[in-house]
Every structure is written in structure tokens, then in C-alpha cells.
Amino acid sequence: MASLDKPPVGTTTARWRFPDIHPEGRKYVLIAGAIAFLSLFVWDFITWPLVFLTVGVAAFFRDPVRVTPQGEGLIVSPADGLITMIERVPLPPELRGPQALGEARMVRVSVFMSVFDVHVNRTPIAGTIRHVIYISGKFMNADFDKASDENERQHFVVEDRAGLRVGFTQIAGLIARRIVAFTKAGDMVVAGQRIGLIRFGSRVDVFLPEGYAAEVALGQRAIAGETILARRSGTQAVGVAQ
Structure with a gap:
């Protein structure tokens, strides 16, 4: 003992x-x-x-060190901030199709970052980045639902070794004027690895695959690379600092 x-x-x-x-x-x-x-x-x-x-x-x-939960079937938060939306929605056009996330509606978890939050974003799963798609747009309040379709944004699709794909989107906000990417399509990443940042207030949306249930609640604060946003049933986790 x-x-x-x-x-x-x-x-x-x-x-x-x-x-x-x-x-x-x-x-x-x-x-x-x-x-x-x-x-x-x-x-x-x-x-x-x-x-x-x-x-x-x-x-x-x-850019603080974070201890990222490791384990199969976990999706961690890519951003620090407030959980403002958890709802099933149609996918953005850029994330649709057989080479991206398909056509079915998915549960979207939105994390809103104020100017006081850490703005370094991290990948929610380990795998290979299949797509990085940048879209220019407006700079309205990122807390508005229509910001997902009208603001400057950058989409990512990450595929793990089992073929599971997770999409997430960096969305510029009212004050944010630039999205910066640290990775590109084809790069291999580990869960919680830094993938980019958005300057001065913004939002990150994560689209949960079928079979994954949200582990967060509206109004909860998330920590990038540490908070488990969703998990597949029967999974456990250990932590790795990065």
C-alpha cells in the first residue's frame, strides 16, 4: 500500500x-x-x-503552462473563457462535406474570451490537422450568434489516429483585429498544443462528434487545454503539462 x-x-x-x-x-x-x-x-x-x-x-x-487531460474519447477546451452556447446547429459551409465533418447538424459549444482571458488557443484533440480555412469578415461582438457566419474567422479540422474528426473555429470579435495561426494543414498535434491566438476579445466554437456528450454547462468558465468539454462514455484521463 x-x-x-x-x-x-x-x-x-x-x-x-x-x-x-x-x-x-x-x-x-x-x-x-x-x-x-x-x-x-x-x-x-x-x-x-x-x-x-x-x-x-x-x-x-x-501564455501559462497547462496540464492537459490525456486519454481516448476526450475533447478539451481550445480556449479560456465563458461557456455561452451549447446547442445543435447546422455546420458552417466551410466545415461541410465528406472531406470535413459531413452534413449532419452537430452540437456546438461556444467559449467567449474577454480581454482579460488568456488568448492562446489550443487543439481539443491529438491528431493531424486536415484543414485550416481562413475567412475574412466583420468585427461585430463575438458573443452574437450571427458572428459565427459574419465575422472574421478561421476553421480547423483535426483527425485523430482512429479517424475521428473534430472541427473548431476561431472567431474575431468587436475589438479583435487579427487571428494568428501557429499550425497549418498536415501538421501533427498533441491534445492541448498551442495552435493560434486571437487578439483582444473573441470566441472559439467547437463542434462535437456524435457519441460525445458535453461535460460543461452554460455560464461555466473553461480553461484552454485543461477543461474537458466533452467525452465519450467510459473514458478516463491523466494530465500532461505543456
Whole structure:
């Protein structure tokens, strides 16, 4: 029997640390910091507001380590934020067809990211990225349902080794002006791997395959790469940090 006062063999002690700043955001932090520094010699009365702005920019691009549940039949959240929609809907045109997700309606789980959330997005399953489709569009509030069809967006389809395909969509919001992809079609990814980010408030939709039930509720907060959005019955999970 394992001792109750000792950790299992092979484990280490976990410690909190400041999250890294993603490389995509470092230039913006440097620009904001430089402006704050120069203001000391020109308009010193705005230096402190600019310092706070620099801290805010750094916080927006923070990229914390996440412990991703591993196991067959799990779909993890690709984004931090609030679960705002869980409903069965028609697929977007870009995700229809035999080479994508088919034609049947699917349950869509929407995660809304405010400007205070981590904006690095992660893949919900391990596998091969089959499609990355970028669509230009409007910049209305990403919390609106019609934003799925009218806003700037980027669709992904990931296929696992068993042939299961999961589609998800990055949707730009009212303030967001750019979707950045870190991966391309043909890349192999592990569950919870960073695949892109959306700047300054947005939404990510995940389309659940048949046989998967949502594990989240409306109003719940999700954590990218950690929260299990859906699972197939009879599955278990262990965690891997990334």
C-alpha cells in the first residue's frame, strides 16, 4: 500500500510561477514599454497610465503552462473563457462535406474570451490537422450568434489516429483585429498544443462528434487545454503539462 504522507514515485513538487509572454506579443509589450519610458521626458504625467497599459498588454499575451487531460474519447477546451452556447446547429459551409465533418447538424459549444482571458488557443484533440480555412469578415461582438457566419474567422479540422474528426473555429470579435495561426494543414498535434491566438476579445466554437456528450454547462468558465468539454462514455484521463 502506498504511503499517505509521500507522493507517488516519479512525481515532483509543483510550484507557481509567472506565466511566460507568448513571442507573438513580446513586440507589443516592448513598444508599450518604450512609449512609457519616453513619456518620462515629454509628458511625465501620463507615464503611470502608460506603465499600467504595458502591464495590461503583457497580461493579455500571457501564455501559462497547462496540464492537459490525456486519454481516448476526450475533447478539451481550445480556449479560456465563458461557456455561452451549447446547442445543435447546422455546420458552417466551410466545415461541410465528406472531406470535413459531413452534413449532419452537430452540437456546438461556444467559449467567449474577454480581454482579460488568456488568448492562446489550443487543439481539443491529438491528431493531424486536415484543414485550416481562413475567412475574412466583420468585427461585430463575438458573443452574437450571427458572428459565427459574419465575422472574421478561421476553421480547423483535426483527425485523430482512429479517424475521428473534430472541427473548431476561431472567431474575431468587436475589438479583435487579427487571428494568428501557429499550425497549418498536415501538421501533427498533441491534445492541448498551442495552435493560434486571437487578439483582444473573441470566441472559439467547437463542434462535437456524435457519441460525445458535453461535460460543461452554460455560464461555466473553461480553461484552454485543461477543461474537458466533452467525452465519450467510459473514458478516463491523466494530465500532461505543456
